[in-house]
Amino acid sequence: MTVTVRDALNQAMDEELERDERVFLLGEEVAQYDGAYKVSRGLWKKYGDKRIIDTPITEMGFAGIAVGAAMAGLRPICEFMTFNFSMQAIDQVINSAAKTYYMSAGLQSVPIVFRGPNGASAGVAAQHSQCFAAWYGHCPGLKVVSPWSAEDARGLLKSAIRDDNPVVFLENELMYGVPFEMSEEVQSKDFLIPIGKAKIERQGNHITLVSHSRMVSLCLDAAAVLAKEGIECEVINMRTIRPLDAEAIETSIMKTNHLVTVEGGWPQFGIGAEILAWIMEGPAFNYLDAPAVRVTGVDIPMPYAKILEDNSIPQIKDIIFSVKKTLNV
């Protein structure tokens, strides 16, 4: 059967709410409005005010409240309407959630999930289009997850909710409505995807493409075009930003000898920059036949006009171009 990413997230939350009474959801419009993007549709009707809580528009406050609740034994899911608004609360995510287990030398854990859409959407301009993967990925004490498919969304959200540590769960608004095939195994109530393990979405011998979230779709599309020209790409879906599955990437490079990373976020100090650094420092470096390269968003705030926005994020042709340049064809 096919399931959209939105429905996969909804079902995952529903099942985890049912499984563990300590799990609850809070955020703006999550309850009576059914969620700004309808991800929490039906949950308030089913679970009521105690488990699904509408907050005022006060991110710093409610993120702090969520972290406090996690410290005292509950397992909150704190929704940011978009991760752009998490900047208002980022102190609570980093200083109160991420660092506390360390600062308390293991006495105080913070089993919380921060989730919401991340990155570029369509026509929402500069303040609403930023990708926060690199910012959160920078911090020890946080797990940072970035699902692509419906299966990813389901398995990773369940794992995130069951994880006893703070997890930043980066969804993507443009992926919410995309349907994916879902096997019966994936639909089982205890289907979990381990955090920290990447997945090879497509096997190939000539070049490794590493990506996360919506850009995985573009990599697969680029790979299909390149295959017609005899270039076989191996597409790796990172699934987790932190901890980074460097081993999966290294193993792939040792086979293909070429690397292109693809991300929607800005280039400087970004996901691709980190992956390239790992490869430089690790065993796979000697297997590279050409410098590893990053495909990223353009280094500008996101413009509004369609023609400008389209040219601000990676397109399939950019991936194809970078692959060919790297392979020197």
Next chain:
Amino acid sequence: MRKMLTIISNVLRGSASRNGAELVSEGARVVVSARTYADFTPQATFDIKKCDLHKLEEGPPLQAMLSREEGLQYYRTMQTMRRMELKADQLYKQKIIRGFCHLYDGQEACAVGIEAGINLSDHLITAYRAHAYTLTRGGTVREIMAELTGRRGGIAKGKGGSMHMYTKNFYGGNGIVGAQVPLGAGVALACKYLGKNELCVCLYGDGAANQGQIFETYNMASLWKLPCIFICENNKYGMGTSVERAAASTDYYKRGDFIPGLRVDGMDILCVREATKFAAEHCRSGKGPILMELQTYRYHGHSMSDPGVSYRTREEIQEVRSKSDPISMLKDRMLSNNMASVEELKEIDVEVRKEIEDAAQFATTDPEPPLDDLCNHIFYNNPPMEVRGTNPWTKLKSVS
């Protein structure tokens, strides 16, 4: 002759409905158009609602004077705003406007009334429901609409969109709820610092009113006696959440605690104007900040992706439209005091419609921004620099 004219105009006024649809016989029309402007009342005084006061001994006056010229100008501006927003609704549904679009129809008396109480040399900042303020602060309908459609003739050259429009002394258009409030106090600080007797009007909604940064701002603005008029446009709903569900106290005009406050009928442009004048006087006399709560209503949902009826009833919306519409209220006042004729106002409607149509035409035919503008405007007063494109081989150019 005069008596006949009076009888005919009374008949015509009697048959004019609130929404302006009237039947005029051919003969009567010909006769009435012979009326001269000398027949109109040049100025009238109106009773306006008393404002609720917080930490104030006196409030704005209970009467407001309105001249014919002012009335016609307010009417034209509010009608322009109304038509512009409705056109934006249409263009959004045709997918010519994309992304977020937060419409202001219903709240016109606030924007027009506020501007009538301050000067263009004063400063103003608001959140994302900003098209109307862009207009009152000097933007043209053409450049506002072209910004909504993302064209090079847009007020922000197509780069900002609905939520990011700016003019001189108008600091947007801000997408992050509440963030504009400290910004506004900062503008007020600059006003005080530069000593030009200017002030800053700093707007936010009932949803934003619970933001912590607003209370931080209240504190500093008060401590430092900043010339800042904080204005809460309370339209009863923060996106889909009613005020009762979001605020422990919905007396937004009192939430400034140590800051004096007024609660104002935001559907009555004269009320808004008088309150703004009162508040401006308070600031300019060095007394520090003041807070106004404007009780208003938005006909549309929060944005174009919100139908606006899952958290409120259609009956409620209809009730406000029929009993408290700001444009109708002004129109009724002017007509019943013989300050304008039905035809005159209809003519304004026709002119407004034409202006909006022309602007929409421009907004849909103007070309999109040129690609070589993509990387411009990163830094101000900076030498040209290179910007990384999507891959290492694409180097783009950025000029200030």
